[in-house]
Each structure stands twice: as structure tokens, then as C-alpha cells.
Amino acid sequence: MLKNDISFKTSNINKIEVGMEVSYIQVISDANIKAYAELSGDNNPLHLSDEYASESRYKKRIAHGLLPVSFFSALFGTRLPGHGCVYLSQTLNFKRPVYINDTVTAIIKVMSIDKVKKRVEFSTICKVKNRIVIEGIAQIFIPE
């Protein structure tokens, strides 16, 4: 079984091992950025205005930092650990901007497992062109 080819339907802490990882790749589109702005209410023109962004240090529009972070949620909730798991904590360092039309790879990897507390710690990173743009640590709870 390939470590990056694991897909659980329902969470089961006994099937999780340190080192397991899953990933997800998506292009950050204009539509994604507008949908996140609509959902959150964050209409910062760095994300939405080509004109404003062109005069900024970034020169073009950047995605909301929390938009690629949503892919961690999807990986936890649908793949590893899978359905039923619950977010306990997440740290996030936004190291580089994610530009509109960038291809983001989100990767979660099991760092440690506490079977008594039913908690799994993951490293969580997003990469663009093989450079880390977002990194952090997440704690996930797996109910019985």
C-alpha cells in the first residue's frame, strides 16, 4: 500500500500509522477567490482588485491565506482520518503569497498518535512549485 494512496471512509485510529500522508492539488482560480470573499466577507482588494494589487508589493492578486488552508480540512474530513473526525487545533504560518492561478499542493502527514486521547497530530503544508507557502501543525480528534 502506497503511503500517499490511503483513503478512509470512516475514521479509525487503529488504521493510522506515523508517516502516512495524503495530498490534494488544485489551481487557485478567480472563482475560488471570489467564493471565499463572498463566504467570509473579506473583500480586501489585494485579493479582488487587479488594479490595487498591481500597485502593491505583490504586483498581482493573491489568494486569501485561509483559502488553501481549507484543503487541509477537506483532507482530514474525507481522507485521513476521514469522516467523523474533529478539528482540535491548527497552527498556520503564511510564508509566501499564493497568487491567482497558482497550483497548490496541500499535504497532511501523521506525526504522532495518542490512542488514549484519540488524537492524531499532523504536519500540514501547502506548496507551490515545490516551495512551501503555508506550514503548520494540526491536532485531530477521532471519536469512537
Next chain:
Amino acid sequence: MLKNDISFKTSNINKIEVGMEVSYIQVISDANIKAYAELSGDNNPLHLSDEYASESRYKKRIAHGLLPVSFFSALFGTRLPGHGCVYLSQTLNFKRPVYINDTVTAIIKVMSIDKVKKRVEFSTICKVKNRIVIEGIAQIFIPE
């Protein structure tokens, strides 16, 4: 000037003082949860299935943890510091579930200001019925 009545259009670190805070209140609707599931790809049935959720420890559907967190992004990007600011980091502790139809109050408050590095540190919390459901710390960069 009331501390909770500050609305900047464009970020200016010189107008920011320790203790300033802004807040935002929203009911977490079924439509919000479905929009976040669509955007993120996280279709964990704890968020989307009444039947699945009714058999869970939570008894009813809960919001994606990162959904109310998006309100921090909106407060930073539109109100304090305002347009043009950039997320550097965010820590998040999901302390209690947010249920569908809960009214969430998101509050960001200036904890410290580094004018040399142009960084502002905020406490970030979400409350439901005056109890903290999410808490953390954010670092925001304010370009010239």
C-alpha cells in the same frame, strides 16, 4: 471614539493602538456550511448529514471549524488593520463545536505592535452565547 467602532479603509500602522478591537456577528446557516463544503471539498458528514450527525456525540450538524475562522480574515482585511494587510500567522484552538444556526461573534483585538517590522499581533476569538468556541493569536503585516 469607541474601541469597537473603528473602521479603517486602508491599513495604517500609525493609527493602531493596543487594545483596539472590532467584532462581527453572523448566524452560521445551512447555506454557509454547504458553501464551505463546496469551496474546500470537505464533505465530512458531521457537517452535511443530519442523520450521521444525529448519531454522533454532537447529536446535530456542526460547522467546519475553519468556517467561523474566515470572519477573522474579513475583520483584518476590511476593518482592522483594513485593506492591503497581509496574514503572517494564525493559531487556532477549536474549544467547542459550532452548531448549525448558532450565532457566532468573532472578535479581534490588538495585543502588540511592532512598527519596525510593521507587524501587529491580535488575539482572535469566536464566541457563541458568550462562551469561547475558537481562540488563537494572529500576526498581521502592514505594507507601506
